[in-house]
Amino acid sequence: MKNTFRGGVHPAGHKELTRELPLQLFNPKGEMVFPLQQHIGKPAKPVVKKNDPVLVGQKIAEADGFVSAHIFSSCSGTVKAIEKRRVLGGQLADCIVIDNDGQFTPAEGFGTREEENTLSDNDIIQRVQDAGIVGLGGAGFPTHVKLRPKKPDSIKYIIANGAECEPYLTCNDQLMRTNAHDIIEGLELMLRLFPNADGVIAIEDNKPEAIEAMQLAATGHTRIVVFPMQTKYPQGGERSLISAIAGVDFSISQLPADVGCLVDNVGTIYAIQRAVLYKEPLFAQCFTLTGEAVANPGNYIVRDGTSFAELLEAAGGLKEGVTLRKALVGGPMMGVAVGSLDVPIQKQNNGLTLLAEDPVEAAERVMTACLHCGRCTTVCPVGLMPQLMADAAEMGNYERYEQKLSGLECVQCGSCTYICPAKRPLMQTFKRAKAEIQAQKKREGGGQK
Numbered sequence: 001m002k003n004t005f006r007g008g009v010h011p012a013g014h015k016e017l018t019r020e021l022p023l024q025l026f027n028p029k030g031e032m033v034f035p036l037q038q039h040i041g042k043p044a045k046p047v048v049k050k051n052d053p054v055l056v057g058q059k060i061a062e063a064d065g066f067v068s069a070h071i072f073s074s075c076s077g078t079v080k081a082i083e084k085r086r087v088l089g090g091q092l093a094d095c096i097v098i099d100n101d102g103q104f105t106p107a108e109g110f111g112t113r114e115e116e117n118t119l120s121d122n123d124i125i126q127r128v129q130d131a132g133i134v135g136l137g138g139a140g141f142p143t144h145v146k147l148r149p150k151k152p153d154s155i156k157y158i159i160a161n162g163a164e165c166e167p168y169l170t171c172n173d174q175l176m177r178t179n180a181h182d183i184i185e186g187l188e189l190m191l192r193l194f195p196n197a198d199g200v201i202a203i204e205d206n207k208p209e210a211i212e213a214m215q216l217a218a219t220g221h222t223r224i225v226v227f228p229m230q231t232k233y234p235q236g237g238e239r240s241l242i243s244a245i246a247g248v249d250f251s252i253s254q255l256p257a258d259v260g261c262l263v264d265n266v267g268t269i270y271a272i273q274r275a276v277l278y279k280e281p282l283f284a285q286c287f288t289l290t291g292e293a294v295a296n297p298g299n300y301i302v303r304d305g306t307s308f309a310e311l312l313e314a315a316g317g318l319k320e321g322v323t324l325r326k327a328l329v330g331g332p333m334m335g336v337a338v339g340s341l342d343v344p345i346q347k348q349n350n351g352l353t354l355l356a357e358d359p360v361e362a363a364e365r366v367m368t369a370c371l372h373c374g375r376c377t378t379v380c381p382v383g384l385m386p387q388l389m390a391d392a393a394e395m396g397n398y399e400r401y402e403q404k405l406s407g408l409e410c411v412q413c414g415s416c417t418y419i420c421p422a423k424r425p426l427m428q429t430f431k432r433a434k435a436e437i438q439a440q441k442k443r444e445g446g447g448q449k
Contacts, residue, residue, distance in 0.1 A: 008232040008235070009232070010232060011332070024299070026300045033096075034096045036095065038069070039068065040134075045062055048096065051078060051079060054076060055073065056073060059132075063132070076103050077098045079097070082094070086340065087346075089338075110281065121193050127279065128143050128147060131274075131279075136347065137265035149257035153196055155196065155262055157262070163236030165204060166236070166333055168351065170290075176203070183273070197262075200224075202244075204236075205231055234333070285302065286350065290352070290353055292322070294316075305344050307342060308338075308341040308342075324356070326355040330351055373421060381415065389401055389407045393430065
């Protein structure tokens with residue numbers, strides 16, 4: 001194992017805004033909105049109707065297929081409506097709307113610990129599925145699917161992703177400091193399913209307190225090692241971690257399991273521990289509210305369905321005298337820009353970054369033609385040639401983009417955009433190219449039927 005990957009960049013961390021602020025539970029007062037599509041795969045199907053009473057932890061929508069996930073209420077109250085509401089990305093989507101009674105009365109059936117030696121391997125996976133757990137690092141892939149690879153005996157590494165390489169975000173850092181023992185228990189439960197695997201907890205070396213807490217909790221666990229890694233973006237990317245720890249590269253057409261690895265965010269592994277040992281469904285996760293435009297940045301345990309706007313208001317709103325220029329769900333490298341905060345927090349959301357300056361606007365003011373310096377190629381963690389990819393994409397030559405330049409291998413980390421002295425919007429160009437290629441393939445596939 002090595003402590004980093006090829007390429008990468010070193011953006012300013014800005015983690016000092018929240019790194020020492022402990023996680024605190026936020027209980028919203030307003031109505032709660034639960035999109036039925038909070039995961040990769042098919043949307044969930046409602047199992048409640050208007051005027052039904054609900055409790056915290058009660059299932060309100062069930063998975064519609066194997067690659068899907070249940071959704072649970074994070075508040076108690078009454079179902080107000082099942083209707084289309086605005087969600088992240090600005091589109092309208094089917095949602096369950098609940099009038100929050102402010103009591104947060106829990107449903108029966110979870111909260112009492114059960115020892116793991118009474119559970120079979122199938123019990124572990126079933127409880128993860130029953131809890132509606134998805135990847136909490138951003139992807140939202142249903143976790144029970146990941147725990148059922150085709151060849152479980154070939155899994156060599158279960159990687160707990162505690163890198164948290166995205167600038168500004170610190171909630172995973174705090175989770176590891178305060179819940180290290182629970183994360184270790186969750187990882188041990190996963191290791192039971194894969195007898196030939198070792199557990200590796202990957203943490204960037206700018207989190208010494210988290211490293212120390214996890215090392216202490218891992219003492220005596222012979223199949224688990226805490227692995228400090230170089231602080232470099234995108235160290236927490238799935239392919240970057242696998243390259244550094246397992247020493248293998250793989251194409252976008254492969255899954256991590258195909259090269260003997262499973263990767264889960266430490267928040268996901270904590271959720272696994274709660275689901276398996278306490279039968280607790282996933283209805284809340286750690287979250288960082290941060291940025292120079294925020295009056296009081298902080299780390300929170302947020303309930304799914306909470307409005308971003310209500311969380312910001314409860315934290316003191318915007319800093320006095322500061323104008324909000326950019327709102328990003330996530331961090332500045334891979335976060336999604338939003339035009340309104342009156343949308344619900346979903347399972348896979350782990351942060352909101354509010355900036356007083358818009359880096360995209362600043363870049364556009366000084367953007368020039370490509371300087372042919374090659375810096376974008378040197379920092380690409382996948383070894384691509386962003387300069388040539390951008391040329392092909394801008395000319396609409398998608399065959400060259402995909403077939404000759406392997407453009408679909410791009411992980412959209414933004415390292416090339418960050419390092420580009422000409423300030424070209426490379427990652428945005430690649431996102432558009434990927435969308436165009438996928439749309440074209442869909443059209444062609446539809447025409448063959």
